[in-house]
Amino acid sequence: MNILFLANCDFANVFGEWVFAMKKYCEEKNIYNEISYIQLQENGNLSHSRGKEYNKKNNYADVSLALNISKTDKEKINKVGKIYSQIFSDYIIKHKVKTIIIEDYVNWKIWWYKLILYNCKTYYEKDNSLKFIIFHNGSFYRSNYDYLNHYDKDSYIHKVLYSPDLFRLGDIDQNKKLVINPTFYVEYKKEMIIKKFKKEKLTIFHCPSIDKGTNFIKQKINNLLIKYNLQDKYEFNTTSGITFEEVIELKKHTHIYIGQFCDGKHSSQNVGGYGLSSIEALATGNIVLNLNHKIPLEIIGTDFPIIDLENETKFESIVLNLLLKDKKELQEIAIKSFEYFQENIGYKSIYKKFVPLL
Secondary structure, rough: OOEEEEEOOOOOHHHHHHHHHHHHHHHOOOOOEEEEEEEEOHHHOOOOOOOHHHHHHHHHHHHEEEEEEEEHHHHHHHHHHHHHHHHHHHHHHHHOOOEEEEEEEOOOOOOHHHHHHHHHHHHHOOOOEEEEEEEEHHHHHHHHHHHHHHHHOOOOEEEEEEEEHHHHHOOHHHHEEEEEOOOOOOOOOOHHHHHHOOOOOOOOEOOOOOOHHHHHHHHHHHHHHOOOOOOOOOEEEOOOOOOOOHHHHOOOOOOEEEEEOOOOOOOOEEEEOOHHHHHEEEEHOEEEEEEEOOOHHHHHHHOOOOOOOOOHHHHHHHHHHHHHHHHHHHHHHHHHHHHHHHHHHOOHHHHHHHHHHO
């Protein structure tokens, strides 16, 4: 395996997690692979240490500086273009990389997108065994999918990866479309789930980095606990503003996690799918609920463990149906969800899902 993950900001740290997981698997199996990772700019408060130890951005000029000192788009295109030309040359010519996966946010301006695809096309015309794969993961594609689909159809784009809620927007050859779930590595075992479900009071947890329909979720959960006299059975934790490491530590000890309710009404975002935070909760033995109404069932399957909150009308009945179950049944749901994660989303499965792309 000789592969490069190329990102500008790597929002949600999806690339960093994939790289970390794949390298971890290779180390355990004593498999030698060149799995390279470049994240050129920090993603602010969304950034954490995962994958950073492998980041090769310091081998290149500072993109942020190039943008800041440029007064016109023409200057920006020239300076940034030189950086990306050097990256493509180094990895394709020098390191013999055959597969490059490119986060679309690496191209957060339309001219930037064209710049990257120009490099893809130029090298593909010289060597059509190269595999350029675009990864659509968020708002840039959601706002520009009609325009970007036009480029995704080109023959030099081998595959297009989507976050699950964006798959429906890809109006291209179905054989080019693919979903690979975000992953997360953490030391956690089934025995830890059994142990934490021995607590007298179970914890419902919601911890958004930004608004994820948070006020709506808080109101609904608090009303349910009072209305059905469930305060002795559950506590509701909405801690925020803490470090990534602190969030993960909390998730190891919570029981039910509510990811996001981004329907465009109760949140400024209209996402309709789960994020990495929900994947982290699965990895730490939680029962997970999330608004997944924009993800086609055929993409995730009927046995996918994240419970879909569907819409604001059904929110209460879906959550209540879960909360009224006895502790033993809840524990079994958490264990089953965790086992699904290990088999289909965890770091061992991710490596195997990337192999066919090479």
